[in-house]
Amino acid sequence: MNTPGRLALVAGSGDLVPQAIAAARDAGWEIRVLALHPRADLDSEAPFQIKVSRPDQVLREIRRFKATHVCAVGGMHMSDRERETFAEFAGDKGSAAKGDSKLSQLGATLLKMLGLPFIGVHEIVSDLLAPQGQIGAIPAEDELLRTAEFAFSAARRAGALDLGQALVAAGARIIATEDIGGTDELLARCRAFRERGLIGDGRGHLVLAKTSKPGQPLHVDLPAIGKNTVALAQMVGIEAIVVETGRTLLIGREELIAAADAAGIALIGVAAQDD
Amino acid sequence: MNTPGRLALVAGSGDLVPQAIAAARDAGWEIRVLALHPRADLDSEAPFQIKVSRPDQVLREIRRFKATHVCAVGGMHMSDRERETFAEFAGDKGSAAKGDSKLSQLGATLLKMLGLPFIGVHEIVSDLLAPQGQIGAIPAEDELLRTAEFAFSAARRAGALDLGQALVAAGARIIATEDIGGTDELLARCRAFRERGLIGDGRGHLVLAKTSKPGQPLHVDLPAIGKNTVALAQMVGIEAIVVETGRTLLIGREELIAAADAAGIALIGVAAQDD
Structure with a gap:
């Protein structure tokens, strides 16, 4: 500090x-x-x-x-x-x-x-960074956790393109990556895919992953999620939000976690393995 | 054959x-x-x-x-x-x-x-694959060609995620990659970014790149462009469309090339270097 x-x-x-x-x-x-x-x-x-x-x-x-x-x-x-x-x-x-x-x-x-x-x-804002492991009250079962890890790793690889920090996966399938429109637009797009019947009807879980980009300066533009992210994710049918431990800002931490708990969405912190 | x-x-x-x-x-x-x-x-x-x-x-x-x-x-x-x-x-x-x-x-x-x-x-449909180099009547000057090569290489890296085959770049900046919505939706998204003033006002050229994904089976789902792609690209302000030599289908070849020429869009075939 x-x-x-x-x-x-x-x-x-x-x-x-x-x-x-x-x-x-x-x-x-x-x-x-x-x-x-x-x-x-x-x-x-x-x-x-x-x-x-x-x-x-x-x-x-x-x-x-x-x-x-x-x-x-x-x-x-x-x-x-x-x-x-x-x-x-x-x-x-x-x-x-x-x-x-x-x-x-x-x-x-x-x-x-x-x-x-x-x-x-x-x-400046202490206590704002995502910890490791389960963050809210909702646990992630084994299969959901595997999808979360797949999504997280794919998000890091997509981030290497200096494009976006977020990505949505359904099981072993990458649905869409964030682009210059940002995370909210990514989720709106996935919601439209769901309404068209293209995603979300399988056994594979829907997961939102958010990470820093490999090599990005960490004093600016840290990935962040807030209760608004949770609300949009819920409309897509997302079951887990996985974020980077120590490098993702939890905006309005208590409200965010309460919203995720209420939505039945698991919040998971994962450490990047590729640094 | x-x-x-x-x-x-x-x-x-x-x-x-x-x-x-x-x-x-x-x-x-x-x-x-x-x-x-x-x-x-x-x-x-x-x-x-x-x-x-x-x-x-x-x-x-x-x-x-x-x-x-x-x-x-x-x-x-x-x-x-x-x-x-x-x-x-x-x-x-x-x-x-x-x-x-x-x-x-x-x-x-x-x-x-x-x-x-x-x-x-x-x-089956002969003469349909993109050749190497300048395809239509519009040449690509040095700087546009550099952007095209950057976009092409980035599209290959994005394709390695098994996500989409297309990508839009503005100069040295990746704007968006295709996702499960397809190329037309990618271009519609970029058009919205342009209308919001986020892209296209700089000296950096806008380029659409389309390639096969590294390792994808080439007997199905070859990347393809047609005159519709050109019409949508024109609305985004795209100056060049770069495709993979020998692995991209030119749908309605003559009409496609005529449309690109009329729109002042350079059509360029580039070979993948990473196979």
């Missing part, structure tokens, strides 16, 4: 953002919010509105605030042009747009030049 | 099916159509309607017709239960649903037991 200082918090989308702000303030951090996307629930923070086309302004604001640490929280959605502008500014030679992991590495490089450390949201 | 005999043709969805039937008949084959999905345009064939839950009936019909060869053409959409039933019937020990490549291997095993060869649709 870091000693509280002055935190420049780059805010994306999702429920984790207000939670992280509150927790960091409780822990004694001075906070300046820099918002990547406009969001009404942060109005009271009077956030600095980031223009991705002007990374220089963002750096100036971070300096002006005299930040001692920088942290990025929540979903980040950037267009190809925004990615290219950012990559160029960070001194990347290639002119093409980059995937999220590559972009995070560039961001870390940029802050290093400023002499500022990037810290992970899990270093 | 096989000597024409008696062909049991398992018909899935898509434009390739009537084309393959006509071409096979022109080449002198006697044909019995077995339809996986009902489709009105095959009514004149009075197809045998496959119940995936009764593979025994399908085999009986193939025997009754005294087929000398079996061929599968078009898109196959099966539910988890159908996959499990089929896998069990083919003697597969595992009880969980299987991906398409695994299922194809099981199908080939089954026919081998009957003493019947599975043949590929490209052995």
